Amino acid sequence: MTIRISNKITGFSVVRPEDATPADVARPAEPPAASEREKAKVIQMHEKLERPDTLRGTTYKIKTPLTEHALYVTINDIVLNPGTEHEHYRPFEIFINSKNMEHFQWIVALTRIVSAVFRKGGDITFLVEELKAVFDPRGGYFKKGGRYMPSLVAEIGDVIEQHLRYIGMLPDRELDARQLKLIEEKRSEFEARTGQSSPESDATYPDGAQLCYKCSTKAMILMDGCLTCLNCGESKCG
Incomplete structure (x- = not known):
């Protein structure tokens, strides 16, 4: 690095290597702390994450007065950072199966879109409110216990909400x-x-x-x- 001297030089001396103080010697960069190294290795959900050969799945049964046959919603979870303090589950894909083929087309489209959002990573909890806000123009129905469901799509959203609470992505509902x-x-x-x-x-x-x-x-x-x-x-x- 070049240093420009603007004042008149009145004297100078040469510093020899043996006269240099420890502060004048360039120190090598310190390696990052262990916690920082571990933090850098923490894997978050992202769309380029490859699917493992085996995933943990949870299946939920939906029985509504709108269809003769029940729907079975299966959500498969991937384990991120297994065996560490950062271990957690994230939903990776969703499948919906039923004997009733009436809704097959839009159900396949819905599962592919929701699975793509799962694999995208980030905050996926917005899916719950978006799906639960779908209303059937023919009217909704009451589940066992008197809970109202405005549509079949809304009940699928309710199942996703239940699963996100199960794996800890949403807090449990607790009354004060x-x-x-x-x-x-x-x-x-x-x-x-x-x-x-x-x-x-x-x-x-x-x-x-x-x-x-x-x-x-x-x-x-x-x-x-x-x-x-x-x-x-x-x-x-x-």
């Missing part, structure tokens, strides 16, 4: 202490006033319960002019 207390109070008050037992499980809810706009379950009851959901705790009275 205030909501649990409110639900218990409303259950007890409802049973005492009507003499009708309100089951603890989500299999059924009281007759005449309304559809909750938040969780889409027929579990909202009217008590003292206040609508309260016995499934998710949503209340018009806060």
